[in-house]
Amino acid sequence: MKFISKHTAIVYLIISLVWITSTDILIDKVDITDKLYDNLQFIKGVIFSVVTSILIHFIIKKHNAHKKAEENNNELSILINSMPDFVSFKDGKGRWLKVNDFGKELYTLENIDYVGKTDTDLAEMVPFFKDAFLYCVKSDKEAWEKGVLSRCEESFPVISGEIKTFDVIKVPLYDEDNNRKGLLTIGRDITQLKAAETMLLRKEKLSVVGELAAGIAHEIRNPLTSIKGFIQLMKESKQSAPKEHFNIVLSELDRINQIVSEMLVLSKPQSKTYKQFQLNGFINHVLKLTNHEALLYGIELDFINKSGNPKLYGDSNQLIQVFINIIKNSIEAMPKGGTIKIVTEKNSDRINISIIDTGHGIPKDRLERLGEPFFTHKEKGMGLGLTISNKIIHEHKGSMEITSEVGVGTRVKINLPIYNME
Incomplete structure (x- = not known):
C-alpha cells in the first residue's frame, strides 16, 4: 500500500504539471479576449478540481479498504495464534504461507524463514522433523486427491523426546476455475487422549480377565483334582505306578498350562x-x-x-x-x-x-x-x-x-x- 500511494502521488504530480503547463500554453497561443481567457482558466481549474477530488476519493477508499483488510488480518492472526491447535496455510503448490505460534514452536520455526518453502524444503532446513515433513507431503497429496475435507491421525517425536499424536483435518481450497488455491491444515494434540x-x-x-477368573478357576480345579488323586494313589501304592497314570497326570498338566496361556495372551498389554x-x-x-x-x-x-x-x-x-x-x-x-x-x-x-x-x-x-x-x-x-x-x-x-x-x-x-x- 505504501508503494501504491507513493507511486500514485508521483503520477498525480506529473499529470498535474503536464495539465497546467500544456493548457496554459494552448490558451496563450489562442487570440482571445480577456473575459474568455478568464473563463477558460476557470473551466481548467474546475476540471482539475473534479479530477483531483475523484482521485482523492479513490485513494481514501483504497486506503480504508486496505486498513480494514489489515485489521481483519490482524484479528485472524490473533485468533489462530491464540488457538491451542496447529494451524497452517499453504498455497496450491504446497508452499507455506502462514502458521500460528503453536505450529512455530512445535516445529521450531521461530527463527526460520518458512514463507514460500515446501515441506521438502523444510525437511532439509529442520532435519529433526525430516520424517514428519516428508509424511506431510504424502498426506497433503492424499487430501488433494480426495478434493474434500479429510481427517487422519499423525504421530511423530518432538524435541522433548515425547511422541505426539495429532488429529489432523486438511481442507483443500479451490478457485472459481477449480484450480488449487490453498490447503488449510488444523491439527489437535490428542496425545493425552490416546x-x-x-x-x-x-x-x-483386565476387568474382563478378572470376571472370567471364576470360570477359569473352576476349569483348572478339575485337572488339579485328578492330578492330586493320582499322586496320592502313587504315594500309597507299594508298587510302581502304571505308565498310564503318569500319562494322565502329564495330560492334565498340559491342559492347565494351555488354559493359563490363553488367559495370559488375553491379559497381556x-x-x-x-x-x-x-x-x-x-x-x-x-x-x-x-x-x-x-x-x-x-x-x-x-x-x-x-x-x-x-x-x-x-x-x-x-x-x-x-x-x-x-x-x-x-x-x-x-x-x-x-x-x-x-x-x-x-x-x-x-x-x-x-x-x-x-x-x-x-x-x-x-x-x-x-x-x-x-x-x-x-x-x-x-x-x-x-x-x-x-x-x-x-x-x-x-x-x-x-x-x-x-x-x-x-x-x-x-x-x-x-x-x-x-
Missing part, C-alpha cells in the same frame, strides 16, 4: 498388530476362553457357521476382547441357563457375526444409551465395555448393531470386511 484410551482399554481388558487370520479359528478361540464361565451358568455355546472360513484382517487380540465382552453380557443375561448362538453369514465382501441369546432382554430406554461411556447397570465394571468395543470395531472398518426385546433376548450383529488379498 494415552487415556489405552489405559482404559487395558483396565477394561500388546501394541496393535494388524494381520490376516481365519474366522473359524478366531471364533473357536473365543469360545474356548468363554466356555468355562458359560458352563458355570449351565449355558451352551453353539457355533453355527454359514459363511465357510473367510479371512479377516485386523488385530485379533482386540477383536477377541470385543467378542468376550459381548458373550459375557449374554451369559449374565441368562441366569437360568440356555443356549447362546454365534452365527456367521457371508454378505458379498463382508461377514456378519451375530451373537444371539435368550436372556431377559434390554428395555428400550436402556438400549438407546448402550455404548455411552460409564453407562452401566452392573454392580461391577466401569461401563466402558461396549464403548471400547464400538471403537475397536470402527477401527476395523466395521459396524455393530444391537437389537433386543424384553423377555425374548438380544442379538448383537457385528459386520466386518472380508480380507481380499488382491
Whole structure:
C-alpha cells in the first residue's frame, strides 16, 4: 500500500504539471479576449478540481479498504495464534504461507524463514522433523486427491523426546476455475487422549480377565483334582505306578498350562498388530476362553457357521476382547441357563457375526444409551465395555448393531470386511 500511494502521488504530480503547463500554453497561443481567457482558466481549474477530488476519493477508499483488510488480518492472526491447535496455510503448490505460534514452536520455526518453502524444503532446513515433513507431503497429496475435507491421525517425536499424536483435518481450497488455491491444515494434540484410551482399554481388558477368573478357576480345579488323586494313589501304592497314570497326570498338566496361556495372551498389554487370520479359528478361540464361565451358568455355546472360513484382517487380540465382552453380557443375561448362538453369514465382501441369546432382554430406554461411556447397570465394571468395543470395531472398518426385546433376548450383529488379498 505504501508503494501504491507513493507511486500514485508521483503520477498525480506529473499529470498535474503536464495539465497546467500544456493548457496554459494552448490558451496563450489562442487570440482571445480577456473575459474568455478568464473563463477558460476557470473551466481548467474546475476540471482539475473534479479530477483531483475523484482521485482523492479513490485513494481514501483504497486506503480504508486496505486498513480494514489489515485489521481483519490482524484479528485472524490473533485468533489462530491464540488457538491451542496447529494451524497452517499453504498455497496450491504446497508452499507455506502462514502458521500460528503453536505450529512455530512445535516445529521450531521461530527463527526460520518458512514463507514460500515446501515441506521438502523444510525437511532439509529442520532435519529433526525430516520424517514428519516428508509424511506431510504424502498426506497433503492424499487430501488433494480426495478434493474434500479429510481427517487422519499423525504421530511423530518432538524435541522433548515425547511422541505426539495429532488429529489432523486438511481442507483443500479451490478457485472459481477449480484450480488449487490453498490447503488449510488444523491439527489437535490428542496425545493425552490416546494415552487415556489405552489405559482404559487395558483396565477394561483386565476387568474382563478378572470376571472370567471364576470360570477359569473352576476349569483348572478339575485337572488339579485328578492330578492330586493320582499322586496320592502313587504315594500309597507299594508298587510302581502304571505308565498310564503318569500319562494322565502329564495330560492334565498340559491342559492347565494351555488354559493359563490363553488367559495370559488375553491379559497381556500388546501394541496393535494388524494381520490376516481365519474366522473359524478366531471364533473357536473365543469360545474356548468363554466356555468355562458359560458352563458355570449351565449355558451352551453353539457355533453355527454359514459363511465357510473367510479371512479377516485386523488385530485379533482386540477383536477377541470385543467378542468376550459381548458373550459375557449374554451369559449374565441368562441366569437360568440356555443356549447362546454365534452365527456367521457371508454378505458379498463382508461377514456378519451375530451373537444371539435368550436372556431377559434390554428395555428400550436402556438400549438407546448402550455404548455411552460409564453407562452401566452392573454392580461391577466401569461401563466402558461396549464403548471400547464400538471403537475397536470402527477401527476395523466395521459396524455393530444391537437389537433386543424384553423377555425374548438380544442379538448383537457385528459386520466386518472380508480380507481380499488382491
